[in-house]
Amino acid sequence: MAAVTLGPEGTYSHRATTAVADDGEIDFRQSVTAIVDAVDSGEYDRGVIPIENSIEGSVTESLDALAEYDVAVVREIVTPIRHALLAQGPEFDTVASHSQALAQCRSYLEREYPDATLEAVASTAQGVEFARDDPSVAGIGHPANAEDGVDLEVLAEDIQDQDSNATRFFAIAPAAERSTGGGKTSLVVYPNANYPGLLLELLEPFADRDINLTRVESRPSGQRLGDYVFHVDFEAGLYESRTQAAIADLEELAEKGWVKRLGSYDTEHVVE
Numbered sequence: 001m002a003a004v005t006l007g008p009e010g011t012y013s014h015r016a017t018t019a020v021a022d023d024g025e026i027d028f029r030q031s032v033t034a035i036v037d038a039v040d041s042g043e044y045d046r047g048v049i050p051i052e053n054s055i056e057g058s059v060t061e062s063l064d065a066l067a068e069y070d071v072a073v074v075r076e077i078v079t080p081i082r083h084a085l086l087a088q089g090p091e092f093d094t095v096a097s098h099s100q101a102l103a104q105c106r107s108y109l110e111r112e113y114p115d116a117t118l119e120a121v122a123s124t125a126q127g128v129e130f131a132r133d134d135p136s137v138a139g140i141g142h143p144a145n146a147e148d149g150v151d152l153e154v155l156a157e158d159i160q161d162q163d164s165n166a167t168r169f170f171a172i173a174p175a176a177e178r179s180t181g182g183g184k185t186s187l188v189v190y191p192n193a194n195y196p197g198l199l200l201e202l203l204e205p206f207a208d209r210d211i212n213l214t215r216v217e218s219r220p221s222g223q224r225l226g227d228y229v230f231h232v233d234f235e236a237g238l239y240e241s242r243t244q245a246a247i248a249d250l251e252e253l254a255e256k257g258w259v260k261r262l263g264s265y266d267t268e269h270v271v272e
């Protein structure tokens, strides 16, 4: 099974991928959209993308790609994230990492390195590569990134602003592989409408059937200001009759828009 995830080697997404696809080849892309595109086109049968972090919230590029492309979510992976500061030595003036990692360490960086320039790059492991090539750059990433190659020191560990820092990843597959099992479901709903009580009507089909929502997130539709797409996750399988009934209600509500079934899946907790 060939899988694709955010590279280069050593990203948190790579670590999550080995946890679910350790028996096959893993290739890398430099953005979430490129990963989703490669799975949508059938080039890979699995992809792994970060979705949401406990400190920084949604990875908006992931939500937007899930709304735009036609892929299935087949598994959710939850993993603790403990960041380290890696550099050739203490004399650096720039910290390069994924925007989420920089944000998850914002208080630490402001406190310890208030004058450093923060540079958002494609991934944590890419920031570490830059640090390996340049003594004026430090990276933030998993401490194991210091182990391969030369000249990198772990200057500090556990620099995330909350000890309990955790990230959810989705394993995705081509749409035809949407699974029939799994206890959680993700949908994307675009009502393409705006009237009093719309959001309430969107949530009622779940409340009426005793379905527990675990997340509701709105994203701009891109069509016009104030127009939204809603990402909804809940604790029920896609093919349960109560879910099918709730989706039928949503489809009525979204008659001018659409309802996308991302799929049903189980959660895997990966502990370092």
Ligand SMILES: O=C(O)C(=O)Cc1ccccc1
Pocket (backbone or CB within 6 Å): 006, 010, 011, 012, 013, 014, 050, 053, 081, 098, 100, 101, 122, 123, 124, 125, 167
């Ligand atoms: O850049 C990475 O390593 C990623 O996989 C994205 C990310 C960044 C920070 C926390 C979790 C995932």
